[in-house]
Amino acid sequence: MGYSRSRLTRDALYTSAAAVGGAGATWGAYALLTKQARTARTVIPHRTDKAPSKDGIYAPGRAQVERPGPHVSADVSLMVFGDSTAAGLGVDDAEHTPGVLLARGLVAETGRTVRLAVKAIVGATSKGSRGRSRRRSSRSRSPTWRSSSWAPTT
Secondary structure (H helix, E strand, C coil): CCCCHHHHHHHHHHHHHHHHHHHHHHHHHHHHHHHHHHHHHHHCCCCCCCCCCCCEEECCCCCCCECCCCCCCCCEEEEECCCHHHHCCCCCCHHHCHHHHHHHHHHHHHCCCEEEEECCCCCCCHHHHHHHHHHHHHHCCCCEECCCCCCEEC
């Protein structure tokens, strides 16, 4: 059971038309999104203000955040990396930043003392974040913790 030459030609034409149409739609979407991004960069100002920070030691049963120092120990060290969203830019109170919410939740769930350090940078891009996290984690002296058993690992 063979196909006729006209049917093969028609199917090849339809396939080519679909491929060209898909490529055109992809290029059109790319051009539109690129233009919108360029326009947004000129219209939306670059934020340079600082996000609220509440780095410190969070302990069970204590509402007050203790300032970190060499004399204060913690069971878990939590570092938050990222951009303005991770830093909490735009929130009115530091209690509502992602780092503080994570630290307080960790204290409530585990009953352990947590040292919070937010290293997020307003205006950071994903291009430079990989190098920053490697440099910071290689300098860290505290053990890492497995979330399933809360046992220190090296």
